[in-house]
Amino acid sequence: MIVGMNMENQVLIVEDEDSLSSYLKTELTFENYDVLVAGDGEEAMTEFTEHQDTLGVVLLDWMIPKLNGLEVLRRIRKQTATLPVIFMTARDYVGDKVAGLDNGADDYITKPFEIEELLARLRVIFRHEAQQLQVAPVYEIANLKLDTKSHQVTRDDSHVQLTQREYTLLLYLLQHKEETVTRDELLDNVWGVDFVGQTNIVDVYIRYLRNKVDRDHTPELIHTIRGVGYTLREEE
Structure with a gap:
């Protein structure tokens, strides 16, 4: 079962350190x-x-008893592809961060962190959700469709399962189809102006999207504009 995105202001903290929790x-x-x-x-x-x-x-803390954070994330993703998950972790190895993102995390924050940084990231997430509540259009290009009310994406009438970040990235590209959008634009509008990290995260997620949206389908829709950014259109 894929649960649609909700707009409640509810946060689940998963943390075994009582003082931090x-x-x-x-x-x-x-x-x-x-x-x-x-x-x-x-x-x-x-x-x-x-x-x-x-x-x-x-x-979600990474190092927790009984089931670690990565296993919790995997189980959540079996139920919903859209619920935003932020990893809270003391691990600062690039490989661990990549593992979390690859398994469906939408963001990560490395301990110790300032509460203001966490609040900023939460504001970005809930702002995106609030904006989607105001209008619920259906975006289409070629045989790709994104329904903002049901939060469903289809290609050739087949369901495409996306993470929250992939969905938001595709939505932005659809909202600006036929336009060239820069990496900085995508960072600001998909990850938020408070995002702290490397800009190549955009390229990583574009690759994820291509694998799910373009692979085994025609026409190719996501195109690279070398030295600038990306565009969503039917033909190069």
Whole structure:
């Protein structure tokens, strides 16, 4: 079952360090978020199952008991491709970050971090969701369709399963089809102006999109404009 994206202001914190979990809950509650807390992987899955229709985002620690964060993420992604997940981790190895993103995480934040940085990332996520509530158009080009109400993407009438980040990236490209968009534009509008990281993350996600949207389909829709960025159009 693929659960559609919801717009609730609810956050699930999955963290086994009580002091940090309590601190985050206090700060997020003060900012008017509805906060749920889980101290291990099994409890996280219980909370997710009970509240998946109202959850807006999951803040997921990597190193937690019973089921580690990566396994929790994989299980969440079997149920929904659209619920935003932010990894909170002390790991700063590039390979670990790539593993998290490859398995469906939408973002990561490395401990220790300032609460203002986390709040900024949450604002980006909920701002995108609020914007999608205002209007619910269907975007189409060739045989590709994106329905913003059902949050479904199809190509040749076959369902295309995307992560939240891939969906938002494709939506932006569709909103600007036939236009050339730069990497900086994509970073600002898909990852948010508060994003801290390397710009090649755009190229990584464009590759993910191509594998899901263009591979085994014609015509090719996602094109590289060398030295500038990308465009979505039917023909080069």
